[in-house]
Amino acid sequence: MSGMKLAMMQNPYQSKTCELKSSMSEVACYVCGKGLDDGSSITAKTLPNGIVLFCDLHYSLQ
């Protein structure tokens, strides 16, 4: 169970980190990159490594 969760957490983080660094000023989901312009509701969440933003879908998955 914990192994599955770890894999889910790592993959999107690794593939999106560089892409999102250039648009940190925008309000967008940390996982999928969707933002308010895409019709998503963005919610901030505090994780051990800092504050990140999630859309409705990915916030519920955390």
Ligand SMILES: [Zn+2]
């Ligand atoms: Zn998302």
